[in-house]
Amino acid sequence: EAGVTQSPTHLIKTRGQQATLRCSPISGHTSVYWYQQALGLGLQFLLWYDEGEERNRGNFPPRFSGRQFPNYSSELNVNALELEDSALYLCASSLRSAPAYNEQFFGPGTRLTVL
Amino acid sequence: AQKVTQAQTEISVVEKEDVTLDCVYETRDTTYYLFWYKQPPSGELVFLIRRNSFDEQNEISGRYSWNFQKSTSSFNFTITASQVVDSAVYFCALSLSGYSTLTFGKGTMLLVSP
Numbered sequence: 001e002a003g004v005t006q007s008p009t010h011l012i013k014t015r016g017q018q019a020t021l022r023c024s025p026i027s028g029h030t031s032v033y034w035y036q037q038a039l040g041l042g043l044q045f046l047l048w049y050d051e052g053e054e055r056n057r058g059n060f061p062p063r064f065s066g067r068q069f070p071n072y073s074s075e076l077n078v079n080a081l082e083l084e085d086s087a088l089y090l091c092a093s094s095l096r097s098a099p100a101y102n103e104q105f106f107g108p109g110t111r112l113t114v115l
Numbered sequence: 116a117q118k119v120t121q122a123q124t125e126i127s128v129v130e131k132e133d134v135t136l137d138c139v140y141e142t143r144d145t146t147y148y149l150f151w152y153k154q155p156p157s158g159e160l161v162f163l164i165r166r167n168s169f170d171e172q173n174e175i176s177g178r179y180s181w182n183f184q185k186s187t188s189s190f191n192f193t194i195t196a197s198q199v200v201d202s203a204v205y206f207c208a209l210s211l212s213g214y215s216t217l218t219f220g221k222g223t224m225l226l227v228s229p
Binding site: 042044088090092104105 | 150152157158159160161162165206208216217218219220221222
C-alpha cells in the first residue's frame with residue numbers, strides 16, 4: 001500500500017512569491033493535516049482538512065491556506081513568502097477525523113527555501 | 116491549552132547502552148492520547164505508539180518500552196541495547212478527545228555511535 005506522498009521534494013522561492021505544496025493521502029484516508037517544521041521551532045500544526053472542509057487551523061497568518069479535493073488530496077498555498085517560511089512542510093493523513101486516537105501517517109515532506 | 120515538553124534536546128550514547136527519552140505533558144482534559152514518533156534523517160515521521168489516558172499499562176515492543184504515569188504527567192520512552200539505526204529525532208505528541216490535531220514536543224535527537 002502506497003504511503004502519503006508529497007510534491008515537490010524541494011522548492012526554492014524568493015520573498016514575496018507564492019508556493020504551492022501538494023499531498024496525496026493513503027488510500028481510504030479522508031483526513032489530511034499539514035505541519036510546519038522550522039528550525040528551532042519544532043513541529044507546528046498548520047491545517048486540518050476532512051471530507052473537503054477545513055476543520056481546524058493552527059496559529060498561522062491567513063496567507064497560509066489550502067484546500068482538499070474530492071479525491072482527498074490536498075494543496076497548501078503560502079502567499080507573500082517571507083524568509084521565516086523556510087521549513088520542512090509535512091503532510092499527514094488518517095483514516096477519519098475522529099476519534100482523536102487515530103494515528104497520523106506522515107509523508108516525506110517538502111523542503112521550502114525562501115531566498 | 117495543552118503542552119508537551121521534551122527537556123532533552125540531544126542525547127549521545129554508545130551502541131548497546133540503554134537510553135530513556137523523557138516526555139512531560141500538560142492538559143486539563145481527562146481524555147487524551149499520547150504518541151511517540153521517530154524522525155530518521157530522511158525526514159518522514161514514523162508512528163511508534165499511541166496510549167490513551169485511561170490505559171496506564173506500560174508497553175514493551177522488542178527493544179522499545181514506554182512508561183506512562185498520570186501522577187507525574189509523563190510518558191517516557193526507553194530503548195534497550197541501542198543500535199546505530201536508532202539514531203533519529205524522537206517526538207512525543209498529545210491529542211485531545213474531539214480534536215485530531217497533534218501537539219508535539221520539540222523533539223529529542225538521539226545519536227547512537229558504534
